[in-house]
Amino acid sequence: LAHGIGTSEVEMVLSTQCIMQPKPKKMRITVDGELGFGVTPKDVALFIISKLTTSGATGHFVEYAGEVFENMSMEGRMTVCNMSIEMGARGGMIAPDETTFQYIKGRPHAPQGEDWEAALAYWKSLPTDEGASYDKVLRFDADDIQPMVTYGTNPGMGVRISDPVPASAPNMGPADMEKAFNYMGIRPGESLLGKKIDYVFIGSCTNSRIEDLRMVAEFVKGRKKAPDVNVWIVPGSKQVEEQAKAEGLDKIFEEAGFELRQPGCSACLAMNEDKVPAGKYCVSTSNRNFEGRQGPGSRTFLASPLTAAAAAVTGRIEDVRQLMN
Secondary structure: OOOOOOHHHHHHHHHHOOOOOOOOEEEEEEEEOOOOOOOOHHHHHHHHHHHHOOOOOOOEEEEEEOHHHHOOOHHHHHHHHHHHHHHOOOEEEEOOOHHHHHHHOOOOOOOOHHHHHHHHHHHOOOOOOOOOOOOEEEEEEHHHOOOEEEOOOOOOOEEEOOOEOOOOOOOOOHHHHHHHHHHHOOOOOOEOOOOEOOEEEEOOOOOOOHHHHHHHHHHHOOOOOOOOOEEEEOOOOHHHHHHHHHOOHHHHHHHHOOEEOOOOOHHHOOOOOOOOOOOOEEEEOOOOOOOOOOOOOOEEEEOOHHHHHHHHHHOEOOOHHHOOO
């Protein structure tokens, strides 16, 4: 849970150590079916945001349900919940199940022995009751989801990678669309497939977990990056970095010509030297693509780690499914 605060809220925090928040409304988003080949949790999140827009869940707390989320790994679920804020939600959650329990079991600070059994019994009581009411209920079909990529200057301006850039987007007027197109150097009706790119950033709190790095390493093993593309791999923490090195993922990245940089926010928001130059295109696994987000004048395409890896080795936006064995 995270709440952005302004000056009036800062005063409240400094005086009381608390912050007043209205109780959020309840939204349930169900995605049933089975994800297709090459479709990742990040694609699911970008697909939902493209349908709801960046304000579609404002004032709500979102519960994700259905077969797609039940079959996701714990880290995939974290990616989806992380992106909830990008559609205006207060937060996102997925009911705990065996996937959750096995992920926690044996980790540092996890309950042990009888404490574990007591905690497990409590956690199993947490899923929403049958027949619970929601303020808003949405359903999507997994068959409609493909690898996704954004074309504009907010996370809601996204399309399936095989679709052309649309002339309009929900909740955006003609002037806003034209401003976004001019900034990105893109015109409606064109395909993003084959679009030349300059940088690839694989990292951020959205997609810098060990599972993401494994996914990228498996794809790029035996391949080389495109000669005119800079590729930055940034683990989300020192723990992830150490695990990646223990598994030899750093060697795979090195052989591919990727640069493994220090854990942190990095190019997600142009931290330190990790900036994308003005006018350059970056395929990024981060969560935001606002104007100047990755550096003044930088142009960002949000995508999954797999789509980013495909761009890294080809130098273009590609449908990763065409490159996977």
